Amino acid sequence: MEIAASFILILTIYFMGCLALVQEVVRPNRKLVIEGESKKRHWVTNYPKIITLSFGISLITTFIAYYLFLS
Incomplete structure (x- = not known):
């Protein structure tokens, strides 16, 4: 449960950051x-x-971060 909650939290933060960058x-x-x-x-x-591109980038970076931190 902790892993799912932290994944969603990191995904949300990455999505907001990617959304700001993509809008630029x-x-x-x-x-x-x-x-x-x-x-x-x-x-x-x-x-x-814009939303699709931001979500895709944030999803990829979240998976990379989880792969690096959990392995």
């Missing part, structure tokens, strides 16, 4: 897109890309 590289943006005749408007953002 990949600037968050949103654009209002208006579709032709129907005049439908919706926002197009790159937020899912």
Whole structure:
């Protein structure tokens, strides 16, 4: 139970740090897109890309840290 709790804690800390770094590289943006005749408007953002990239990097680094510290 301690291992799972510490894994989640380290993953959370790494995720917040990676999120800050990734937002410096990949600037968050949103654009209002208006579709032709129907005049439908919706926002197009790159937020899912930023969150996915941050989570992937933090997950990899957390596994590396656990492998190094537990072996």
